[in-house]
Amino acid sequence: MxxxxxxxxxxxxxxxxxxxxxxxxxxxxxxxxxxxxxxxxxxxxxxxxxxxxxxxxxxxxxxxxxxxxxxxxxxxxxxxxxxxxxxxxxxxxxxxxxxxxxxxxxxxxxxxxxxxxxxxxxxxxxxxxxxxxxxxxxxxxxxxxxxxxxxxxxxxxxxxxxxxxxxxxxxxxxxxxxxxxxxxxxxxxxxxxxxxPALAPEGEPSRAGLHGVLDGLRFLAGHRVVRGALVTDLAATLLSMPVALFPLVNAERFGGDPRTLGLFLSALAVGGVTASALSGTVTGLGRPGLVMLCGAGTWGAALALFGLMTDPWAGLGLLALAGAADSVSVLSRTTIVQTRTPDALLGRVTAAEQIVGQAGPHLGNLRGGVLAGWTSGATSLVTGGLLCLLAVVYVGTSTPELRDKAPAPDER
The missing domain is CATH 1.20.1250.20 (MFS general substrate transporter like domains)
Known part of the structure; x- marks a missing residue:
């Protein structure tokens, strides 16, 4: 290639x-x-x-x-x-x-x-x-x-x-x-x-107020591919968001060295930037749903393995892999949302995607912190990663349209 x-x-x-x-x-x-x-x-x-x-x-x-x-x-x-x-x-x-x-x-x-x-x-x-x-x-x-x-x-x-x-x-x-x-x-x-240029909606404009919001929610509930994409992202962030656990895991496994803690965050970002820069192969596949599922599953699996690591360099490698997988998953999810949603509904669906992207990580960090308080940081990471992987498998098996090549924009 x-x-x-x-x-x-x-x-x-x-x-x-x-x-x-x-x-x-x-x-x-x-x-x-x-x-x-x-x-x-x-x-x-x-x-x-x-x-x-x-x-x-x-x-x-x-x-x-x-x-x-x-x-x-x-x-x-x-x-x-x-x-x-x-x-x-x-x-x-x-x-x-x-x-x-x-x-x-x-x-x-x-x-x-x-x-x-x-x-x-x-x-x-x-x-x-x-x-x-x-x-x-x-x-x-x-x-x-x-x-x-x-x-x-x-x-x-x-x-x-x-x-x-x-x-x-x-x-x-x-x-x-x-x-x-x-x-x-x-x-x-x-x-x-x-x-x-002027970018008025193509098709019937949204109804005003709450009626328009409810129309958008009905579309999300009825469109299996778009709904599956948002549920996959919510599962990845809500069940396995690791950032709030980094200080605790660093103290439990790596002696609490602040330099290691900083590298945890950098490894996620470096993996994401690298995957985005090398995204030509992914965007050319024409299977964003399948790529998204694989990326989200890899994110969960990599974080579960990170929770088991005692070697900091192996842990950093897994975090870089998780960041790359998340980047690929997010790109594929956004592609699904913006190519499968009718233009007249795209503002509302983008808003829902924005909410998932903002609220999911905050709630995921809260979930991870609460569970870690009851158990340990490593336990929270491992169980969260495995739950994410199971959720992605469920979405993939229950929504076979996500695995198809280039579904039609109006596929339900």
Whole structure:
């Protein structure tokens, strides 16, 4: 197989200037968002020295996505997705600017900081479903998976780079400058999306309010392939999310060395970035459902084995494998959602995918921590990984359509 078919397919960058500009804008805004994530955690800890307040940062970021997501999706399925995305991006830039102002002045209490974080996340809950239609509408169908892979590999690269830059800039310039850079990044994202054509829904627009949300839920309940994709992702994150267990497992198995703990997180990210960069083979298979099932199953199996490891290097290798498998699974799941969902429903289904992607890891970390408190970190990892593997096998056997080659978009 040629190298050009092994590495991520860059044809969307060559063939679509609009997609190229959009990707650059969203990559820069992702970098700014990860810098802000580190900055918020640093500021809240510096203000309170409280683990409870630090934990509240995650709640402030996730809760608006869960509460507003489906309604934002229904809105995106009623109007011009381009205009909605631009509105939400301006809102995010304004919130980042206000965070910068309080960062320079230092006169806002911690609850006010979290309120601004929640407001920015609320605009993000609107932007996500609107942006969900961009790739399938801008690219021909045969390049959609490649376009999604480019989004994923750049996003994961920013996940590695953003926190590191955020830490450096915090030390050099302070929290105000970091927030200000995030605001600028959203303006670049605005520029990237400004040249998009109008993107009104194709087909019957969503009904207003709760009726539109319920229509989207009925579609998810009835479409076996899309439902199976979201259930698979929820099983992987809810049953076997390992991050909250890393400090405990590090203490139990590897002497509590902080350098080892940092490598655990890096190994997951390095595996994910590598798999995304080498995604050309995966996107060319035409079997995203089967690839997703294999990736999610490998994620669970690798984490279960990691829970048994006493050698740190073998453990890091398993975590890199888990990160690569998760990256492949997420790419395949997103491809399924964006190619199997009718355009008129894509905002709502993307919102549901966003909720699963945000709530699943938080609940999975909670589940893992509670079980580890009753037993041990290793037990929680092993049982969670095995449960994930069993859940993936169940989804794969009960939803044979996921294993088929290129199901029709309206297959139920």
């Amino acid at each position: 040629s190298l050009t078919r092994t590495f991520v397919d860059v044809r969307p960058l060559r063939t679509s200037p609009v997609f190229r500009r959009l990707l650059v804008g969203r990559t820069v805004s992702t970098l700014g968002s990860f810098m802000t994530m580190v900055t918020v955690l640093y500021q809240v800890w510096d203000m309170t020295h409280s683990a409870v307040w630090s934990g509240a940062v995650g709640l402030a970021q996730a809760l608006p996505l869960v509460v507003l997501g489906l309604f934002a999706g229904a809105w995106a399925d009623r109007g011009d997705r381009r205009r909605i995305f631009l509105f939400a991006t301006v809102g995010q830039a304004v919130c980042a600017s206000l965070l910068a102002v309080q960062g320079f002045t230092g006169h806002v209490p911690v609850a006010g900081v979290l309120a601004l974080v929640a407001a920015q996340s609320s605009f993000g809950a609107v932007a996500g479903p609107a942006a969900g239609v961009f790739v399938p509408r801008l690219l021909p169908k045969e390049l959609v998976a490649s376009g999604l892979a480019l989004h994923q590999v750049t996003g994961q690269a920013m996940m590695l780079l953003g926190p590191a830059l955020g830490g450096l800039f915090l030390g050099w310039f302070g929290i105000g400058v970091c927030y200000l850079l995030d605001a600028v990044s959203f303006l670049i994202a605005f520029y990237g999306a400004f040249g998009l």
